[in-house]
Amino acid sequence: MCGIIGYTGAGRDEELSEILLNGLSSLEYRGYDSAGVAIANSTVSVYKSEGELSELERKLPPNTLEGFAGIGHTRWSTHGPPSDTNAHPHTGCDRRVAVVHNGIIENYEELRKELEANDHEFESETDTEVVPHLIEEAITQGSTPETAFRQAVHRLEGSYAVSAVVSGHDAVFATRNQSPLVLGIGDDGYFLASDVPAFLEYTDDVVYLEDGQYVSITRSGVEITDEQGTLVDMPVETVEWDAADAGKSGYDHYMLKEINEQPHALRECLRGRPRELEASIAIDELEGLKQPERVHFVSCGTSYHASRYGAKLFREQGIQTTTFLASEYDVDSIPIDEETLVVGVTQSGETADTLRALRAANSVGAETLAVTNVVGCSAARETDYVMYIRAGPEIGVAATKTFASQQVALAMLSRDLSGRCSSAFIEALRALPDQVQSILDTSHAAAVADEYVDADAYFFIGRGFDAPVALEGALKMKEITYKHAEGFPAGELKHGPLALVTERTPVFAMISGNSNIERMVGNVREVESRGAPVVAVTDVPGRIENHADHVLEIPETHGLFAPILANIQLQLVSYWVANRLGRSIDKPRNLAKSVTVE
Amino acid sequence: MSKETHMNGTAAIVLAAGEGNRLHPLTKNRPKPMLPAAAKPILEHVFDQLVDAGITEIVVVVGYKRERIQSHFGPTYRDVPLTYVTQDKQLGTGHAVLAAEAAVDGTCLVVNGDQIAASQIIRDTLEAHDADATVALLQRSSVDGYGGVLVDEERVTTIVEDPPDDREYLLNAGIYVLEPVAFDAIRAAEPRAGERLLVDGLSKLVEWGDIVRGTVSEGLWVDATYPWDLLDVSFELFDTGFIGGQSMRNVHETATVHESAVIREPIIIDRDCVIEPGAVVGPNVCLGENTTVGSNAVVERSVVDTDTRIGASATVIECVTGTGVRIGRGSTIPGGPGDVRVADRVFENETLGALLADRVHDCGGVTYVPGTLVGPRTEIQAGTTVRGTLEAETEVRS
Numbered sequence: 001m002c003g004i005i006g007y008t009g010a011g012r013d014e015e016l017s018e019i020l021l022n023g024l025s026s027l028e029y030r031g032y033d034s035a036g037v038a039i040a041n042s043t044v045s046v047y048k049s050e051g052e053l054s055e056l057e058r059k060l061p062p063n064t065l066e067g068f069a070g071i072g073h074t075r076w077s078t079h080g081p082p083s084d085t086n087a088h089p090h091t092g093c094d095r096r097v098a099v100v101h102n103g104i105i106e107n108y109e110e111l112r113k114e115l116e117a118n119d120h121e122f123e124s125e126t127d128t129e130v131v132p133h134l135i136e137e138a139i140t141q142g143s144t145p146e147t148a149f150r151q152a153v154h155r156l157e158g159s160y161a162v163s164a165v166v167s168g169h170d171a172v173f174a175t176r177n178q179s180p181l182v183l184g185i186g187d188d189g190y191f192l193a194s195d196v197p198a199f200l201e202y203t204d205d206v207v208y209l210e211d212g213q214y215v216s217i218t219r220s221g222v223e224i225t226d227e228q229g230t231l232v233d234m235p236v237e238t239v240e241w242d243a244a245d246a247g248k249s250g251y252d253h254y255m256l257k258e259i260n261e262q263p264h265a266l267r268e269c270l271r272g273r274p275r276e277l278e279a280s281i282a283i284d285e286l287e288g289l290k291q292p293e294r295v296h297f298v299s300c301g302t303s304y305h306a307s308r309y310g311a312k313l314f315r316e317q318g319i320q321t322t323t324f325l326a327s328e329y330d331v332d333s334i335p336i337d338e339e340t341l342v343v344g345v346t347q348s349g350e351t352a353d354t355l356r357a358l359r360a361a362n363s364v365g366a367e368t369l370a371v372t373n374v375v376g377c378s379a380a381r382e383t384d385y386v387m388y389i390r391a392g393p394e395i396g397v398a399a400t401k402t403f404a405s406q407q408v409a410l411a412m413l414s415r416d417l418s419g420r421c422s423s424a425f426i427e428a429l430r431a432l433p434d435q436v437q438s439i440l441d442t443s444h445a446a447a448v449a450d451e452y453v454d455a456d457a458y459f460f461i462g463r464g465f466d467a468p469v470a471l472e473g474a475l476k477m478k479e480i481t482y483k484h485a486e487g488f489p490a491g492e493l494k495h496g497p498l499a500l501v502t503e504r505t506p507v508f509a510m511i512s513g514n515s516n517i518e519r520m521v522g523n524v525r526e527v528e529s530r531g532a533p534v535v536a537v538t539d540v541p542g543r544i545e546n547h548a549d550h551v552l553e554i555p556e557t558h559g560l561f562a563p564i565l566a567n568i569q570l571q572l573v574s575y576w577v578a579n580r581l582g583r584s585i586d587k588p589r590n591l592a593k594s595v596t597v598e
Numbered sequence: 599m600s601k602e603t604h605m606n607g608t609a610a611i612v613l614a615a616g617e618g619n620r621l622h623p624l625t626k627n628r629p630k631p632m633l634p635a636a637a638k639p640i641l642e643h644v645f646d647q648l649v650d651a652g653i654t655e656i657v658v659v660v661g662y663k664r665e666r667i668q669s670h671f672g673p674t675y676r677d678v679p680l681t682y683v684t685q686d687k688q689l690g691t692g693h694a695v696l697a698a699e700a701a702v703d704g705t706c707l708v709v710n711g712d713q714i715a716a717s718q719i720i721r722d723t724l725e726a727h728d729a730d731a732t733v734a735l736l737q738r739s740s741v742d743g744y745g746g747v748l749v750d751e752e753r754v755t756t757i758v759e760d761p762p763d764d765r766e767y768l769l770n771a772g773i774y775v776l777e778p779v780a781f782d783a784i785r786a787a788e789p790r791a792g793e794r795l796l797v798d799g800l801s802k803l804v805e806w807g808d809i810v811r812g813t814v815s816e817g818l819w820v821d822a823t824y825p826w827d828l829l830d831v832s833f834e835l836f837d838t839g840f841i842g843g844q845s846m847r848n849v850h851e852t853a854t855v856h857e858s859a860v861i862r863e864p865i866i867i868d869r870d871c872v873i874e875p876g877a878v879v880g881p882n883v884c885l886g887e888n889t890t891v892g893s894n895a896v897v898e899r900s901v902v903d904t905d906t907r908i909g910a911s912a913t914v915i916e917c918v919t920g921t922g923v924r925i926g927r928g929s930t931i932p933g934g935p936g937d938v939r940v941a942d943r944v945f946e947n948e949t950l951g952a953l954l955a956d957r958v959h960d961c962g963g964v965t966y967v968p969g970t971l972v973g974p975r976t977e978i979q980a981g982t983t984v985r986g987t988l989e990a991e992t993e994v995r996s
Contacts, residue, residue, distance in 0.1 A: 247673030250660065250682030260669040267870070267888065272852045276872045276890065427907075430870075430888055434905035434922035438957060440665070441627040 002088070002102040003027025004181075005198045006163045006172035008069040009189015010219050017060065020072040023191070023198035025053055027074050028587070033082035035074045038089040038098035039067035040165035046098055048073075048087035052587075068170040068219065071163050073100035081125075090129040092136030093120055096167040099135070101128040102194055103179035104597055106158035131162060139166070146216055149173040150229070153214075159352065159597070163192055171218045176209055179596055180350045180378060183207040183215055183222065185236060190217035195374075195594075196239050197393065204239045208376045237376060253585045255396035255480070259571050263437040265401040268390040269408050274430055279423045281416045289385050291417050292367065293339035294320040298329045298357035300595065302399040302475060303345040303406060308468035309563060310345070310410030316560075317418035327598065329357035331364050340366040345410070347394065347402045348594035349377025356598060358383055371409055373402050387413060396586045397593045398479045400571050403472060407564045408432065428558030432565075435555040439568045448535055448550050449576030452506045459501065459527075460487035460570070462510030462563070463520055469510055469563040473570035480578040480585050490523040503531035508573070509548070510566045511538040514559020521547060535573075537566040608724065610653045611698040614641055614711030615661030615685040620940075623955040623990060624825050624920055626974045628666040631711035633828060634903050636835045637866045637884040640822070641667065643714045643835075645675045648707075650717035651724070654678060657701045658711070659694045661685040690793030692784040699781050708796070710772040714831070716817035716840075720773060726813035727775040731800055733757065734773035735814045743823060745770030745797055747812050754810040757797045768812065770797070771819055779808060825971070826938065826950040828918050832884050832901050836864040859891075862898075874910070892927065899933070900951070909962060916951035916968075923954045926962025926980065936968025939987050955990070 005023035007016060020037045035056045036048025045067070049055040053074065073088035089098040105111075108127035111134065116122065120133045131152055138148035145166040153162060159178035165171070174181060174192045184191030184199040184206050191199035192215065196206055209215060212227045213234075224232050251257035275282055295314055297307035307323045314321040324334070326344070336342070342361035346354040349372035358368050358379060370379035370386045373394065380386040391405040411429065415421040452458070458477050460470040467489040474487030488497060490509070501507065507527045511520045517540065524534055524547045536548035539556045552573075554565040578585050618630025625633070631641035648656060656675065660667050660682050671680055685697040695708055707724065709715065715734070723734040733754060735747055746767030748756040761767045774780075774796070783806065784799030803810050818838050820831045835841050841848070846863035853871040855861060861873070862880030868887045873879055876894040885891070886903045892910035899916050906923040908914055914925060915933030925931075934949040952966040955974040965983040972978070973990030982996040 249671070249673040249680065250664065250668040250684070257669070260665050264669065270888075271870060275854070277854055277856060277874065430890070431905065431922070433888065434957070437627075438922065441956075 002100075003074045003194045003198065004071065004088075004100045004102050004161060004163050004192070005073075005194075006069075006071045006100075006165075006174060006192035006217070007189060007199075008170055008172050008217050008219055009186060016067050016070045019189075019191075019199075019202070020070050021053070021057065022201065023193060024056075024072045024074045026197040026200070027194060028053060033075055034084070034087035035072070036087045036089050036100075037070060037072040038091075038100075038165055039070040040098070040167055040169065041067045042168055044091065044095055044098045044165060044167045046089050046091055046095070048084060048089065050082050050084050050087060069165050069172050071098065071100045071165050071172060073102075085124045086126050088126075088128060090124060090126065090132050092132040094136065097132040097135045097139070097164060099128060099132040099162060099164045101131060101160055101162045102596065103160035103177075104158045105130065105156050105160060107156070111155060127158075131156070132164070135164060135166070145169050145171070146173060149175075150214060161194060171216050173214070173216050175212075175214045177211050178352070178355070178378075181209045182376075183209055183217070183224070185222070189219075190222050192217065200239065205236050206239055206376070207234045207236055208381065209234070210381075239375070253396065253575075253579075254394075255398055255400060255575055255585050258394055258396050258401045259568070259575065260440055261392070262401045262404050262568065263433040263440070265391040265405050266408055266433045266436060268392065269405045270412075270429065270433070271390070273412055274426045276423070276426050276430065279426055280421050281412045281426075283387055283412060283416050286369075286385055286387055286413075286416060289341075289367075289369070289417070291319065291419065292341035294322070294341070296329075296334070296336065296340060296342045296361070296366075297321065297323040297345060298326040298342060298354055298361070299323075299345040300326050300351055300353050302403050302472060303347060303351070303354070305468045305472040305475065306403055306406035306410060307343070307345045308471070309407055309465065310343075310414065312465055312468075313411055313414035313560065314417070317414050317420060319414070319418060324357070326351070326353040326357040329360065331360045336361065336364055336366050338365045338367070341369060342366045343369045343371060343413075344379055344383065345371045345406055346377075346379050347373045347391075347399055347406075349374045349379035350594050350596050351379075352596050352598045355379060355382065371406065371413070373405070395593075397588055397591050398476055398574075398585070400476075403567065404436070404564055407567075411560065424558060425560075428561055431557065432561060435557060435565055436568055438555055439565060443552065443569060443572050445552060445569055445572035446576040448552065449573050449580060451550070452533065452535075453577055453580045455483070455506050456502065456504040457484040457486070457500065459497065459505055459507045459532075460485070460510075461490040461493055461507060461523060462566075463490045463516055465514070465560060465563050466510035466512060466566065469567045469570070470508075472567060473508060473574070476571060476574040477577065479591060480574055480583055480588050481581055482583060482589070483577070483581075490520060493523055493526060498526065498530070501527050501530045501532045503533070506533040506535055508535045508537060508570065509544075510563065511536055511540065511544050512554075512559055512562030512566065513540045513556065514562060517543055520544075524548070537569050539565070608653055608705060608707055609655040609657060609702045610648050610707040610709060611657045611659060611695060611702060612641070612644060612648070612709055612711045613659050613691060613694045614667055615659045615664070615694050616688050616712075617662040618712060620823055621825055623971065623973045624828075624918070624953070625662075626990065627663065627920075627956050629662045629664075629712075630822075632663075632666050632670065633822070634832075634884065634886055634901055635714065635820075635822075635828065636832045636841045637868045637886050639670065640714060640831075641671075641711050642675075644709065644711055645671070645678075647715060647717040647720060648709065649676045649678055651720035653707065653720075655681070657681045657683055657698045659683050659685050659698050661688050661694075690789070691796040692787065692794030692799050695776075695796055695799075696781060696784055696794070704778065706776055708774040708776060713772050713819065713821040714835075715771055715773055715819045718817040719771060719815040719819065722815040723773050723775055723813055726811060729809035729811040730777045731780045731803055731808075732775040732811040732813055733800065734771040735768040735812050736771050736816070736819055737814060738769040741767045741769045744821075745772070749812040752811055752813065754800070754804060754812045757800050757804070757810070759795065759797055768814060771815070774800075779803070783808070824938075824940065824945070825918055825953045826948050828901050829899065829916060829949065833882055833899070836882060841866065868904075886921070914951070916949055917954070918950070918952075919954045920956035920958070920974065922957040924959040925954070926960045926964060928962055929960050929964040929966070931966045932968065934968045936970070938969040938971065940971075
């Protein structure tokens, strides 16, 4: 998964490299093991480098690059390790064509053999490199650059957003198939990018391109065509995100900023939806959606944990609900029909596994619903219904505020679908932003983190509604601290994991007034007797403090919401452990924000 | 210097690092600039006036509970970039200005983040600036508790905090335009009791023979010294048309008001508020975001902060609340005047029904003797009568 950017326009030439670099810096969350740019004028100049964007900036010549069209790329390796040669852009043999690509070209080995037979020489181990050679080959055969680009793309199988420049032409050519690509329309230039923040500081007018559409941008205009080459007219939409939302605003890390933004994120998620006077939930965008026979959740990672929590709320409302890891969702072996609602939970709306699962569900006639944070994302466009969680942009790779917003959104969805709600539920929902703020105001998670920064491993346990948060607590810990962490429903402890528990493995126990306190206390005593330190995250401190080394308190709430609050404490513990260990918190190794490959 | 240089591209340093001790217990979880004035933080009004005055870059000096400021405003405000500078220890206004020195270039404006001054005063000061430093002054009958300035033909001769004598001081509005030499003067001035004051830096400039201009201006200028002042600050913003312009009825579109509720102007009802049947709200009431007023409750002349719930049939008059407060069913805050006790001092006959800090929870049927102060997270059992000052995080029974 990678980020791409392209630009051409009537602006001053020296702005070109600045626009490309700014764009890449906004896309770094998509991957960051290498980066590069290509600038076309009478020749094509390529600069690329392994490592973060700052490495590339160091490599750029001191004089500002001149050119009239440019493309850039920030990479997260799928084929070939990160290195200067494997970094994009890639070029053909005579370096007249440069290409950036996001996705996977499945038939690249076959294409590569064919091109090698025609005397094309390859430099990298990437799947992408076949593209510039294919374009070069077509140009040699007499095609115009635009036709050559089309001919080359016709040969590709797999998922891709591809963008190319050719020497002597003031144009950027691009197309997409199952990978994101948006067009930005500026006052005196045009932008292409994997995601809107790449050019949001220049324009907020965008066109969301669809699979199979081709676009060419030049200094004088833009042309969008379909696969047959017929011009298509696409609507221009205005994006509401504030470009500068991407700034850290005084925090050391985006993650801490985003943790602290949670009260605000939840206010936005709730805005106008709970109706206190009628004791009901209204989700405007879901008008017409009826209570389904059964619900399948499909999702990955943190979104999967939110789905597990959501599924419990759905079942509690009498809706037959199952959760699936999107990558394991196989419509051929799972009972599914028109009465099934398949809910894809994906922050970016571009998660390849989740999109694939939703497409499969669509193909067998199920109703589909996307619960997502990004307006106009692929998931939103490909499903029957979409519910936005309205968390605002999240830059830290480790999801924090979007998890809280997903939990709250799914809680509302459960009541909206069942049509049964209570005043107590609405009141508790509306109290959440302040309760999260109260945790942020008073938490001593940093002190707990200090205590256990040298631990061998971290375990997280909880029952019922708390169980999914135990999984999420462990995921957060491993993502950003690189330490071993595991979460499980508390009852599973004695069926194996207890063998790993020692005095060097703190156990975080979620105990809320609504869960089965006696049984949780029993589990806590099991680990206590093996000498493991216990950190209780609880709204009933009086019931557990005799067995816990530390208590991280959460405000009393409707029992269903305790997991939303407990998770805030766990986020803070993980953040502070990673901080003490000096980890790259916003960009953990080997991970990227939005996983657009399967 | 030409006027253009002043008006275009001037950066403002906003001092927002201090806690505001005298506003305790409202400042337990946030600094004074984040306390509410007419349903939004004081600091937001300060930023509004700066942007209206043409400021294009704002440097915010943050310290005490800085997360609350950073998370509320983020990286820009009304398209003006915000740069945050942390002052780890609050060692005086001069120390705070020095913390921001590296973030500004050339002439800069300095304002306090906890005092609201109309953009006209800011504009006047920028336009009058042709010296090494310029101070905005206001004609007030008393400068008690504030900074006082003596001038001789617009040239400052004396500038002090809380003047000790009864000469005819002008009020220091806390708005300064500084040239880089002023930073040197602040550095050169002797700290007192470990604190560097901005006014001592300016006295040093005067001592050096540099020109410090004092320019008298007019316009709205409000400051809350004590918690109950938050009522007057909001009322003054209403009276002067400072908020909502001519409109006295400001009900956000996402708020829900039951048709049988009575709304009396002037009023602000912010986002996602809910007013239940039969409630009577106003006049002079500011309801922060996501607050709820229960059936048949009466709320008058009060500043109610975010996420607060007022129970059915409660009476809430001349009350200031923090965030997430729960006033139970049938509780009564009958309004001032009352005697308010702060530390060892008693303020007699203040207009204050009660002050409830963040997340105070009363369980209903509680009676508040006028002037009562309740500390954060204190829980008051049903049917209790409370008076005086209640500590934080306690449980109060009858």
